[in-house]
Amino acid sequence: MRRKNAKISNAVIRRLPRYRRYLIELQKKGVEKISSKEFSSLIGYTASQIRQDLNNFGDFGQQGYGYSVDGLYNEISAILGLDKEYEMVLIGAGNLGQAISKYTIHIQQGFNIVAAFEVNPDLIGKDVEGIPILDYEDLVDYVEKNDIDIGIICVNQGNAQEVADRLCFAGVKGIWNYSLVDLEVPGRVALESVHLSDTLHSLAYHMNVKRKEAEEKAREAEEALEKEEKTKAAPAGGQAQA
Amino acid sequence: MRRKNAKISNAVIRRLPRYRRYLIELQKKGVEKISSKEFSSLIGYTASQIRQDLNNFGDFGQQGYGYSVDGLYNEISAILGLDKEYEMVLIGAGNLGQAISKYTIHIQQGFNIVAAFEVNPDLIGKDVEGIPILDYEDLVDYVEKNDIDIGIICVNQGNAQEVADRLCFAGVKGIWNYSLVDLEVPGRVALESVHLSDTLHSLAYHMNVKRKEAEEKAREAEEALEKEEKTKAAPAGGQAQA
């Protein structure tokens, strides 16, 4: 199988998990093969885009046949690195941190959260579904000794960069950031930031656009109605166009 | 102030909340004005892009001066609709739902969560920081009677579309979706999906790319070293280029 080595655009990468989700659904339904055309009508990307995307990584299909659902699922999983295991720590065991951890433990196979870290003495010593909550001061030591791959940052804005610095110093390979800040990390560390409030603001924008559209439409309908009534009031053919 | 009416691309919209976050930081620091060039070095977009983005909505700047930090903050907030209030309900009061609600209540001014809905009888009748947890069967009725704007979906995959259907039927204007599914909603309803696992998978991909890059580099360094040692072993000037 041929591999291309050009840099893959981020737009493509963001689509891969979605392809994978739909492939899981197809597997559940027992579907064995799918053409780019069928996949297109399911997932909403053009068939052309699907073929282009996949061909960034190899020739996964077969002319005249399509793509094997199992095969494609395995390929995409491997491309995303989901055939590997990851050791993770959580920093900030508040509501959001605890929820994200539970969510990850239950839904994400291969992503193992092994410890949480806190500054709050009321939480240190407790646990989140079996994950011990340790003292934040011991973070660097723990990450180094236990070869942690990923740090999940769920602390408040002000401390997020300091947490990231410690994690990078201690040698993590990736950071999953839920704080509101845009972190700075060295080039060797991968960073994925989930700015929840940004998504809410984007939602608010789109709601307002739709509201304005609806108002505009209502206004036009009203005008049309008024015009009609005027026409009715005037004698038929009264005001000619000329 | 002139307003353009062409459709704004989604790429622009996604940048607006980020501009706003940086403007808040500038306000905190007491900065009163900023040029697109200064803003660029802060936020990481090009000065040209910043001016283009803002000019989609109006002439917010002043030649020879720059942009007023307060003024721009207010404009962007208004564009995003953050000068309004929103009534919200949560559907699915599990770990993630509760955490998202608490997060939203505490951090997002203007977004009011007024009720949560559950099918689990152990949760119905309890509350989340003062928000009552009600019976899911009463959702439509409650949304209609209380003019709810936004529904937050934090239920499991299988039920998400059904929840969305009920919310849309009851008349919400927007849905903030945390389920794993890509929901179908009528055109009049705004939808923002936060696929947390997709972001984790994207992180895994980038980690693996960086790992491969590092391995490649290490391999090259080793080869270079081997070559050097061979050269050292051979007599100086032994193998000439000619």
Place this chain on the structure above:
DNA sequence: TAGATTGTTAATCGATTAACAATC
């Protein structure tokens, strides 16, 4: 006024879509 910086048009770059030859 001169200098600075915007708003906006033009040029470039990149991503998506269309078309079709290759091939199963």
Place this chain on the structure above:
DNA sequence: TAGATTGTTAATCGATTAACAATC
């Protein structure tokens, strides 16, 4: 083989960057 569908090249579309005239 004929039909179907991929892989890939070419065309189009859209977004970003550069350049500069307008103007504070």
